[in-house]
Amino acid sequence: MSGSMAFLLWIKGPMFNIALAIFAIGLFARFAEIFLLGRKPNYAEPRAGEWLPGFKTMFTRSIADPGTFQRASFNVVVGWVWHLGFLIALLLFVPHVELMKGLFGIVWPALPNPVVDLITAITLIALVATLVHRLTHPVKQRISTFDDYLVWTVVFLVVLTGYLAYHRLVNPYPIALGMHILMAEIFLIILPFTKLTHIFTAFIARWYNGAAFGRKGVAS
Amino acid sequence: MIDRKTPNKTLGESLRDHGLSRRGFLKFCAATASMMALPPGMVPVIAAALEQARRPSVIWLSFQECTGCTESLTRSHAPALEDLILNLISLDYHHTLQAAAGDAAEDARLQAMEANTGQYLVIVDGSIPGPDSNPGFSTVAGRSNYEILMETVEHAAAVIAVGTCAAFGGLPQASPNPTGAMSVMDLVKDKPVINVSGCPPIPMVITGVLAHYLTFGRLPELDAYHRPLAFYGQSIHDRCYRRPFYDKGKFAETFDDEGAKLGWCLYRLGCKGPSTYNACATMRWNGGVSWPIESGHPCLGCSEPSFWDAGSFYQPLSVPLTATSGDLLTAAVGGAVVGAGVATLANKQIKTAVANRQPVTVEELEEKL
Amino acid sequence: MSGLDPISVIIESNVSCAGMPQDCGNALPILHEIRHALERLISTGEETRIDLNAMPFGPGDLDCLKALLGTGEVHATVEAMGLTLIQETAIPGVWLVDYQNSDARRLTLQIEIASVPEILRPQPLDLAEAINTLDGRLTQSASNRHHSS
Ligand code: SF4
Numbered sequence: 053m054s055g056s057m058a059f060l061l062w063i064k065g066p067m068f069n070i071a072l073a074i075f076a077i078g079l080f081a082r083f084a085e086i087f088l089l090g091r092k093p094n095y096a097e098p099r100a101g102e103w104l105p106g107f108k109t110m111f112t113r114s115i116a117d118p119g120t121f122q123r124a125s126f127n128v129v130v131g132w133v134w135h136l137g138f139l140i141a142l143l144l145f146v147p148h149v150e151l152m153k154g155l156f157g158i159v160w161p162a163l164p165n166p167v168v169d170l171i172t173a174i175t176l177i178a179l180v181a182t183l184v185h186r187l188t189h190p191v192k193q194r195i196s197t198f199d200d201y202l203v204w205t206v207v208f209l210v211v212l213t214g215y216l217a218y219h220r221l222v223n224p225y226p227i228a229l230g231m232h233i234l235m236a237e238i239f240l241i242i243l244p245f246t247k248l249t250h251i252f253t254a255f256i257a258r259w260y261n262g263a264a265f266g267r268k269g270v271a272s
Numbered sequence: 273m274i275d276r277k278t279p280n281k282t283l284g285e286s287l288r289d290h291g292l293s294r295r296g297f298l299k300f301c302a303a304t305a306s307m308m309a310l311p312p313g314m315v316p317v318i319a320a321a322l323e324q325a326r327r328p329s330v331i332w333l334s335f336q337e338c339t340g341c342t343e344s345l346t347r348s349h350a351p352a353l354e355d356l357i358l359n360l361i362s363l364d365y366h367h368t369l370q371a372a373a374g375d376a377a378e379d380a381r382l383q384a385m386e387a388n389t390g391q392y393l394v395i396v397d398g399s400i401p402g403p404d405s406n407p408g409f410s411t412v413a414g415r416s417n418y419e420i421l422m423e424t425v426e427h428a429a430a431v432i433a434v435g436t437c438a439a440f441g442g443l444p445q446a447s448p449n450p451t452g453a454m455s456v457m458d459l460v461k462d463k464p465v466i467n468v469s470g471c472p473p474i475p476m477v478i479t480g481v482l483a484h485y486l487t488f489g490r491l492p493e494l495d496a497y498h499r500p501l502a503f504y505g506q507s508i509h510d511r512c513y514r515r516p517f518y519d520k521g522k523f524a525e526t527f528d529d530e531g532a533k534l535g536w537c538l539y540r541l542g543c544k545g546p547s548t549y550n551a552c553a554t555m556r557w558n559g560g561v562s563w564p565i566e567s568g569h570p571c572l573g574c575s576e577p578s579f580w581d582a583g584s585f586y587q588p589l590s591v592p593l594t595a596t597s598g599d600l601l602t603a604a605v606g607g608a609v610v611g612a613g614v615a616t617l618a619n620k621q622i623k624t625a626v627a628n629r630q631p632v633t634v635e636e637l638e639e640k641l
Numbered sequence: 642m643s644g645l646d647p648i649s650v651i652i653e654s655n656v657s658c659a660g661m662p663q664d665c666g667n668a669l670p671i672l673h674e675i676r677h678a679l680e681r682l683i684s685t686g687e688e689t690r691i692d693l694n695a696m697p698f699g700p701g702d703l704d705c706l707k708a709l710l711g712t713g714e715v716h717a718t719v720e721a722m723g724l725t726l727i728q729e730t731a732i733p734g735v736w737l738v739d740y741q742n743s744d745a746r747r748l749t750l751q752i753e754i755a756s757v758p759e760i761l762r763p764q765p766l767d768l769a770e771a772i773n774t775l776d777g778r779l780t781q782s783a784s785n786r787h788h789s790s
Contacts, residue, residue, distance in 0.1 A: 057577045060547065065593040072595050076603030077610065084611025089618060146521060147590035150540055154591030155600070164521030224496065225507055226547050294764035296721035299740050306749035312690030513667055513699030553697045559746050566700065
């Protein structure tokens with residue numbers, strides 16, 4: 053492929069701008085909608101504050117309650133593994149930290165490459181496991197929609213192309229890197245319009261929940 | 273009148289005429305093998321081939337260039353340039369190096385073309401204003417670069433584009449490309465084109481490609497960009513002696529921090545080594561003294577297409593070219609406005625629905641059933 | 642005196658830009674290659690040449706390799722198209738051959754694993770002419786003696 057450099061430059065240039073614009077417009081449109089629609093005013097007298105329980109729930113809900121764990125231990129464990137792996141690879145890999153620095157000017161420490169490499173490999177295996185589970189589990193199989201498979205594919209390809217690029221398993225390298233950035237761009241583009249929005253809305257929803265419970269004076 | 277025909281003597285004969293012993297010839301072959309990036313085991317093959325080889329006529333055309341490539345070539349030390357010119361090739365036309373000037377120079381080119389038709393090599397340095405550009409942007413002897421290139425290439429055996437300008441357009445082609453500069457590859461479609469990219473290319477690579485043609489009588493194996501694989505087959509990153517530090521995640525953060533002093537990887541300082549294919553890491557520069565990364569500076573990626581337009585030399589490879597946090601903010605605000613609009617509309621609909629709601633009696637409901 | 646001389650240069654640090662010599666990282670694989678080559682030389686007599694110019698050496702790697710190989714008993718110099726310096730290493734059969742041009746700049750540096758480095762041996766075509774050359778000299782000296790008597 054003789055245009056590999058042109059491809060990479062396009063992916064890093066105009067295409068990145070497009071992806072970022074769609075991502076930001078889409079995501080903030082949804083945010084504005086969610087916040088402005090708000091909730092119905094609650095005229096009952098509050099029994100306790102809502103802010104603190106709201107914030108608490110944002111984090112406490114990350115740990116599954118024992119019942120859920122027993123009922124769906126695979127979901128909880130594998131889900132945790134790949135979510136954490138994905139986040140570590142995304143936020144603590146040197147080139148990604150440099151990307152954030154280039155975009156926002158903020159830096160944080162990164163992990164050594166071999167550590168990120170290992171975590172990425174684990175993430176890939178966990179992701180494959182989730183797909184197998186989805187395809188074989190009788191209930192999951194029936195409740196899975198196109199959206200679920202699309203999101204799985206994009207997430208998997210983002211990680212896979214990153215792994216391939218890091219190990220330089222695709223030649224020439226500009227193609228390998230370009231494919232990875234392109235997949236990340238597709239991820240950004242579909243994020244506001246698929247269940248990927250949960251990256252942000254999960255915490256908003258938890259806050260609403262926690263706040264509502266807090267107001268009623270019950271533990272969430 | 274000078275005879276411009278390729279001399280009939282083989283290289284072996286003419287070297288011996290110059291008083292070169294067989295041991296000297298063996299050494300010459302060892303140096304040539306090293307220059308061609310071939311394993312020393314190939315020396316006997318090279319010796320046999322060079323013994324029989326004939327010096328090709330070479331015409332060197334300079335277009336929109338800075339003469340840096342010629343400067344680089346004249347620092348080729350193996351074999352010394354004199355040897356190269358006298359023994360390996362018959363350099364019949366070269367602006368900077370030839371003694372002739374004016375009409376005599378142009379005549380030399382035409383004569384060499386006529387005497388060696390179909391067999392001479394054309395070396396080009398510099399990019400060419402395309403056929404649609406103003407021909408006056410760059411001329412030689414009152415004729416446009418494009419015209420001279422096409423005329424000279426017509427009966428050539430092959431074209432070697434030396435330097436990133438000739439190979440990919442280089443600096444003249446960098447945005448906004450005022451002269452409509454094009455590469456040799458863009459213009460010459462019916463002849464083999466070899467690209468020896470780099471700004472400038474490693475001198476040994478220029479001579480190595482010539483030596484390969486001379487030794488084996490054919491062009492070396494090329495990559496997707498028409499570059500000889502022997503020199504451009506591996507990326508800088510893959511042969512970089514700082515690679516162990518990259519793998520361990522040890523990076524210099526500034527040019528003078530502890531990491532820089534310890535020779536750690538220069539990725540965060542903008543090194544383009546991972547996406548750059550060249551032989552600097554092994555052949556080095558200035559007769560093998562050092563090379564950019566060994567001197568503490570990140571690789572600029574000068575042997576790749578569009579390297580002038582590929583973002584800052586000091587920004588890591590993973591940083592996007594143009595997007596900024598400002599753009600992101602603008603898009604976010606735009607998105608919020610859209611979302612607010614949608615939400616207000618929805619709220620209004622709910623309100624009007626509530627306002628216009630009519631009480632329904634049980635009788636009415638039963639009627640509808 | 643060049644025009645640049647009035648500009649005073651202050652060296653603030655002796656640290657080289659290339660970084661500290663590493664722990665011979667890139668020299669070690671070559672030692673393994675040499676080991677394999679020696680095995681071949683001993684079992685089949687096959688000779689091997691390794692071009693050190695083509696190695697991605699970092700600062701200090703070459704010195705490290707040389708130090709590991711050590712210095713043997715034989716030094717030799719060939720004068721043909723500039724000097725070629727041959728040095729036996731402390732490992733018998735492993736030679737360092739430094740090809741230089743007439744300006745004493747290195748053309749290439751090779752490790753040769755052989756009983757005798759190729760360039761020290763008479764070249765086959767020269768050898769074929771050896772008897773003729775000697776005969777020529779014999780006739781020459783015979784005729785010289787003849788003339789002088
Ligand atoms: S200095 Fe550049 S080429 Fe060398 S390992 Fe680091 S990124 Fe790769």
